[in-house]
Amino acid sequence: MKVFDYLMKVRKERGAGYLPLIDPEKASDLSFEAILNELRTTDVDGILVGGSTLSSVDLNGVIKKIKTATDKPVIIFPGGHYQVSPDADAIFFLSLLSGRNPQFLVEEQVKAALTVKKYSLETIPVAYLLIESGNLTSVERISQTKPLQRDNKELILSHVLAGEYFGLKMCYMDGGSGAKYSVPEDVIKETKEISNLPLIIGGGIRDPEEARKKVEAGADFIVTGSIIEKNPHLLSEFSKSIHKP
Ligand code: 1GP
Numbered sequence: 402m403k404v405f406d407y408l409m410k411v412r413k414e415r416g417a418g419y420l421p422l423i424d425p426e427k428a429s430d431l432s433f434e435a436i437l438n439e440l441r442t443t444d445v446d447g448i449l450v451g452g453s454t455l456s457s458v459d460l461n462g463v464i465k466k467i468k469t470a471t472d473k474p475v476i477i478f479p480g481g482h483y484q485v486s487p488d489a490d491a492i493f494f495l496s497l498l499s500g501r502n503p504q505f506l507v508e509e510q511v512k513a514a515l516t517v518k519k520y521s522l523e524t525i526p527v528a529y530l531l532i533e534s535g536n537l538t539s540v541e542r543i544s545q546t547k548p549l550q551r552d553n554k555e556l557i558l559s560h561v562l563a564g565e566y567f568g569l570k571m572c573y574m575d576g577g578s579g580a581k582y583s584v585p586e587d588v589i590k591e592t593k594e595i596s597n598l599p600l601i602i603g604g605g606i607r608d609p610e611e612a613r614k615k616v617e618a619g620a621d622f623i624v625t626g627s628i629i630e631k632n633p634h635l636l637s638e639f640s641k642s643i644h645k646p
Pocket of ligand 1: 422575576577578579580602603604605606624625626627628
């Protein structure tokens, strides 16, 4: 089964899915090992791997290690064209639609395309929207783009619809790693009222109750990164609160 079809099955059967993010650059060796240990026994739906600046990291090696701990799909969440690996199960083929920097709208994607083909990686086209989150996040810094204002719903919804009309298959609303404020529930709710795109929410989600609120507002997938690096034991708590009881 294609990873995208599997994700849609998860959404249908479990209400929502949990996709913890591992940033191989940020996870110290110790926390990476601890996360792997938790993954062996935790009911996640897939693992995202990627980060804003990964150029010097052995992405293939990291993915191979993750695969020793779980049989769930490993999906690349790339920060640039160099983050492509034959060992992943799929790649989020992102376009940073919230920004106006051609490098992240299309250039990195063009640079990656032939390698993606060579590796026969499944591509999942994703409308990637950076939402203002109270502090300067690395996505904003590295992409040199401004996030969408969190209270400008009309603008956010317009971007979601543009992504849908382009034929993209999912929408990822991200406050950015370490966001002070996560994506607001009312934005999630209104997005789901206007668009059928499966919605991924991440950035600044620090506790399982907060994740549950995003799911109740309509989020289809929840991503957590930094909090898991700090406290890998929370993986199972997040899993329980995100999935339907
Ligand atoms: C960042 O959405 C992810 O792109 C995860 O964010 O590290 O804040 O959980 P956090």
